[in-house]
Amino acid sequence: MIFNEEFETLPREALEALQLKRLQQVTERVYHTVGFYRKAFDKAGIKPDDIRRLEDLRKLPFTEKQDLRDNYPFGLFAAPMTSIVRLHASSGTTGKATVVGYTKRDIETWAELMARSFVAAGLTKNDMIHNAYGYGLFTGGLGAHYGAERLGASVIPISGGNTRRQIMILQDFGPTAICCTPSYALYLAEQGEEMGVDMRSLKLRVGVLGAEPWTERMREEIEDKLNIMALDIYGLSEVIGPGVSIECTEGRQGLHVFEDHFIVEVINPVTGETVPNGEPGELVFTTLTKEAFPLIRYRTRDLSRLMREPCRCGRTHVRMDRVTGRSDDMLIIRGVNVFPSQIEAILLRIEGLEPHYEMIVDREGSLDTLEIRVEVGEELFSDEVRKMQEIERRISKDIKEYLGVTAAVRLVQAKGLTRFEGKAQRVIDRRKI
């Protein structure tokens, strides 16, 4: 089934004509409303009028995550606050978060894209959706919620955490679909089994899973343990949130990018050049319809490739392969994006703490774990256990509060961690996914 038959199956020619028209509008608008873009365009020697064909997009400068941070909090907004009805933000220490805004129409667009995603995943208004994405500044929870309502499905806004209650609700309410990260889906399955619940005989039939990279092997495991069809959904708050692209039940090979709202490119992350069709590289998005927070050629750092072959579902929109990794050092821990630099900023605020630390990311069962090893120098050391544990607790608490991830902090002996000449390798990712 297709939610918006007209736009999702638009013939390529018509789709590209629509994209060009919208691209011209958005470049015109950002040039005149956002100082950052005017400066960037001027520097690149390009005017909105120079966009005559879709390929002219390549003349526009990239927008980087750092540009978003530099313009914290609202510097890249293209609409006045009076017309903005919602704000979301990525995790981050003060001044480092990226903040995104939505007008009423942006919220409607987003709801439609999520509704389209649910329909692509085989859901209808008769489904009940257990939405275990976190509600709050994170875009996952509310994004999926509005899409489910737009579709007319019944949504359970359970949010994240409290796994036992989640399992009880899965049994008692009998939702037919679940939204969460793939690792949380596995965790639910395992916890349910441990509680003696037959997780295969729940009414669940579809999982719309995303916000972290996963593999075909994990998909098989989730599908087997929960007896569902698991589909990959992709999105990022900067672009709009979840609902940028989704797998369809018919193809299950690649995620359709909603091209009437976004232009996707794949570039070589080193040279910035567009890669030949089908080659792997970094995903770059331009938003075509967003009012509050339009983005021009945003470098996602997510690695993927595009598949232009038609899909048997009938959608004409290009597919992107599942994201295989990152071209920067960002970690995704239980669906939360974390940069090592953010953790470093938190650690270095603690007086007496020496800048020697390691982050160890691992996966226990199906859940990601983050351990932070911090060297104890003379200044930090106390003969009282209580004071040492306070340091551990404070680091954990700050990381939880600022970044939204749970970290186990382990104090180690001074000079106990490996020293590096040149660039330090502070992150050890042991996950095999």
Add this chain to the structure above:
Amino acid sequence: MNVEQISIFLENKPGKLEFVTRVLKDAGINIRALCLADTTDFGILRLIVNDIDTAEKALQENGFTVRRTPVVAVEVPDRPGGFHSIVAVLQKKNITVEYTYAFVDRSGENALIIFRFDRTEEAIEVLKESGITVLPGERVYRL
């Protein structure tokens, strides 16, 4: 009247305790009293030694994080109620004990109790006023 204690940070890893005691042995250090506080991932070894300067130097040279802390050594008769008589005095004056450990001196007549207070000087005064024997460092190091 302070006694100086040396505290050592130890990771909870096999071999760590063996290594720290070996370093002390090789430096010719005699341990007078000790107390090991531990958590799931680290421990703090607190020692009263015969020669704190040599001990500190040897430990630091071997990469240990150490700290000198003033503690108070108190002599109490080795009989029921001995420890209580001291704690009761401290309690009356609202002096907080961070931690404490004890050992019996060689004569066997008296027990020695090491206290770590947050307000060391005040605690010493209170103890002395109550007629409790507070031992000077030199005596403890030589025991």
